[in-house]
Ligand SMILES: *[C@@H]1O[C@H](CO)[C@@H](O)[C@H](O)[C@H]1NC(C)=O
């Protein structure tokens with residue numbers, strides 16, 4: 001779980017049953033403020049890494065980092081402490097979230113405010129720029145606070161384009177715009193998008209509406225059609241569901257809540 005605030009550890013580790021284990025990483029001088037987080041399991045090496053985005057404005061921020069399970073920094077991408085639009089060397093501005101495919105190719109939304117408003121793909125292993133898409137704006141393929149990113153397993157990258165109140169889908173390979181959904185979000189901007197472990201639906205948080213939407217995930221490649229809400233959970237007032245994380249192994253999902261200052265676990269019943 002990521003924490004915000006002064007003099008608090010940036011990441012806390014719990015068991016899946018909610019028992020507190022420790023703060024992470026052990027060295028507090030490596031992170032300013034965490035936003036997005038992902039685990040990546042490298043099937044070749046057998047190693048698991050925690051990737052996170054640092055949105056902080058301090059000397060460590062505007063970066064994407066990975067850590068070993070014991071809290072050792074493995075990689076730092078971006079230019080620490082310097083927000084900007086650069087591509088070589090790469091810079092981020094309040095970089096919001098990251099998703100990785102099974103091979104380790106990375107998809108990064110940049111960001112949670114800032115000048116860039118873009119989606120970036122970096123190659124597996126060497127982190128070379130594959131493509132980048134988007135700028136500030138409302139047209140298809142543009143963003144206003146791209147806040148969360150997810151892959152659907154059939155070749156598309158999905159972005160919660162928060163201030164534009166829509167989800168947009170792009171080709172994983174080329175970054176080409178595929179389609180967008182707006183009608184589902186007339187009464188609340190999407191803050192985050194996660195694919196269910198069953199791959200049948202997306203889990204989307206609407207912070208202001210205090211709601212979690214379950215939206216059908218189209219399984220055929222190409223066109224995404226219209227948005228279909230299958231179900232929803234209305235949370236209490238001021239809970240403010242922010243980012244969602246899905247456990248592919250458990251099928252459960254976890255929601256970090258800004259209002260309640262808590263994390264809730266939801267387990268689907270079959
Ligand atoms: C960083 O600074 C920008 C611009 O002043 C501000 O909008 C943003 O909220 C700050 N971010 C953090 C994490 O403090």
Ligand SMILES: *[C@@H]1O[C@H](CO)[C@@H](O)[C@H](O)[C@H]1NC(C)=O
Nearest residue numbers: 042044045103104105124125
């Ligand atoms: C996975 O591990 C292998 C072997 O250590 C390494 O060569 C490869 O670059 C790693 N892949 C990623 C995406 O980190």
Ligand SMILES: *[C@@H]1O[C@H](CO)[C@@H](O)[C@H](O)[C@H]1NC(C)=O
Nearest residue numbers: 113114115116117136137144
């Ligand atoms: C992006 O565009 C919106 C709406 O036109 C504007 O309010 C915002 O300030 C712009 N952001 C940047 C970083 O230029």
Ligand SMILES: *[C@@H]1O[C@H](CO)[C@@H](O)[C@H](O)[C@H]1NC(C)=O
Nearest residue numbers: 183218223224225226227228
């Ligand atoms: C999507 O919605 C529009 C407008 O309601 C409708 O015209 C169109 O047929 C729908 N498309 C699909 C694939 O259902």
